[in-house]
Amino acid sequence: MEITTFYDQWVILTGGMVAINCWLVTPGPFGGPAVSEGATRLPVVTATDAAEESCAAESLYPVDRLARARTAAAGAGLDGLLLTPGADLRYLTGYDAPPLERLTCLVLPSDGPGALVVPELELPRAAASPATDLAVDIVGWRETDDPFALVAGLLRDALDGGQPAAVGIADRMWAVQAMRLAAALPSARQVPASTVLGPLRMRKSAAEVDALRRAATAIDRVHEQLRGWRLVGRTELEVARDIADAILAEGHSRVNFVIVGSGPNGASPHHEASPRVIEHGDAVVVDIGGTTAEGYCSDSTRTYLVGDDVPTGFADLYAVLHEAQLAACAVVQPGVPVETVDAAARDLITAAGYGELFVHRTGHGIGLEEHEQPWVVAGNAEPLAPGMTFSVEPGIYLPGRYGARIEDIVVCIETGGERLNALDRNLVPLEG
Numbered sequence: 001m002e003i004t005t006f007y008d009q010w011v012i013l014t015g016g017m018v019a020i021n022c023w024l025v026t027p028g029p030f031g032g033p034a035v036s037e038g039a040t041r042l043p044v045v046t047a048t049d050a051a052e053e054s055c056a057a058e059s060l061y062p063v064d065r066l067a068r069a070r071t072a073a074a075g076a077g078l079d080g081l082l083l084t085p086g087a088d089l090r091y092l093t094g095y096d097a098p099p100l101e102r103l104t105c106l107v108l109p110s111d112g113p114g115a116l117v118v119p120e121l122e123l124p125r126a127a128a129s130p131a132t133d134l135a136v137d138i139v140g141w142r143e144t145d146d147p148f149a150l151v152a153g154l155l156r157d158a159l160d161g162g163q164p165a166a167v168g169i170a171d172r173m174w175a176v177q178a179m180r181l182a183a184a185l186p187s188a189r190q191v192p193a194s195t196v197l198g199p200l201r202m203r204k205s206a207a208e209v210d211a212l213r214r215a216a217t218a219i220d221r222v223h224e225q226l227r228g229w230r231l232v233g234r235t236e237l238e239v240a241r242d243i244a245d246a247i248l249a250e251g252h253s254r255v256n257f258v259i260v261g262s263g264p265n266g267a268s269p270h271h272e273a274s275p276r277v278i279e280h281g282d283a284v285v286v287d288i289g290g291t292t293a294e295g296y297c298s299d300s301t302r303t304y305l306v307g308d309d310v311p312t313g314f315a316d317l318y319a320v321l322h323e324a325q326l327a328a329c330a331v332v333q334p335g336v337p338v339e340t341v342d343a344a345a346r347d348l349i350t351a352a353g354y355g356e357l358f359v360h361r362t363g364h365g366i367g368l369e370e371h372e373q374p375w376v377v378a379g380n381a382e383p384l385a386p387g388m389t390f391s392v393e394p395g396i397y398l399p400g401r402y403g404a405r406i407e408d409i410v411v412c413i414e415t416g417g418e419r420l421n422a423l424d425r426n427l428v429p430l431e432g
């Protein structure tokens with residue numbers, strides 16, 4: 001089947017600079033797509049919207065990414081990638097698609113034209129995204145169509161009617177969708193798309209690093225605001241609500257998490273926020289993050305002290321932690337195995353006698369997802385390379401008493417490492 005025969009309308013956007021071809025297809029009698037009756041009218045996007053989108057698209061979503069993904073997929077022996085809404089889809093197309101039960105799926109054959117399959121009602125949204133600027137056709141499906149058969153047909157067309165042997169599917173694809181695709185493509189072994197896209201996404205472009213720096217600066221401002229607040233007598237939940245408001249006010253479009261661990265709650269690394277009332281003399285772990293409109297994530301932890309009564313042993317523990325965090329950042333350099341960063345922090349903490357209390361890896365990659373490759377953990381021998389961005393967040397947790405963590409986002413550059421978070425890491429006493 002020749003995809004080009006299905007053009008049934010062109011929509012020329014006001015200004016005449018961008019053209020989108022869209023058409024509707026439904027599964028034909030033999031499982032392949034066929035043109036549906038009646039054309040979809042695509043609402044016209046205004047010229048200014050389109051211009052703004054394509055500006056952002058140029059820097060954050062370079063057009064050669066699809067080609068690089070195809071090459072990587074072919075190299076891994078895959079016939080193509082099937083990507084539902086999430087970071088992989090956004091990385092390749094710039095489309096921030098809603099993850100809903102109606103199927104949205106980028107069909108990217110390793111050899112052949114790509115297609116972005118979207119529910120008809122989301123055609124305007126997809127057409128207004130940076131995906132419009134790519135050599136990808138946007139294909140709508142109607143409520144009574146079978147979008148899984150449509151996806152399968154598009155992939156088979158790229159193989160000249162052959163059956164795919166292996167496809168990469170988005171790691172976070174809903175299980176029900178993965179099952180429907182398995183049924184529609186029974187010959188295709190499914191492998192996680194991260195095996196192909198993880199290595200590409202791990203090394204950020206300069207535009208991506210800038211976007212992460214903007215996110216880091218935004219979360220720094222939230223910590224800075226918090227330093228002027230009085231926490232004593234308030235519950236963790238109340239403080240967390242104010243922090244969430246500040247995360248949005250300071251340049252994020254979404255709050256991803258707000259951890260306020262006061263006193264003994266600070267000893268639980270993934271404690272969120274509880275009705276516990278914060279008391280004078282509490283150490284408080286505040287780990288917060290959000291996503292900016294550009295799609296990039298922030299993640300930063302600072303530990304505070306309420307009042308000037310330092311709990312017994314806490315000052316020593318914090319000094320060790322601070323030194324460990326500095327040491328881990330200092331070893332960042334191209335060519336150094338990622339696990340070295342973990343070891344730099346862990347060795348110091350262990351030597352000080354707190355090794356058993358450092359119960360998690362030192363960090364995680366960050367980008368379009370708050371947690372992504374590379375994992376900063378023992379056993380990860382992947383060499384650091386310029387453009388890799390990850391958290392450095394050692395913590396020490398004394399059950400029943402208190403905990404402390406310091407977290408910055410670091411980017412590996414040619415000459416070493418650069419912290420994107422600039423706020424100081426001293427133990428900050430808040431008004432008691």
Ligand code: ZN
Pocket residue numbers: 270
């Ligand atoms: Zn975490």
Ligand code: ZN
Pocket residue numbers: 287288289299300301393407
């Ligand atoms: Zn964090």
Ligand code: ZN
Pocket residue numbers: 299364391393407
């Ligand atoms: Zn983190």
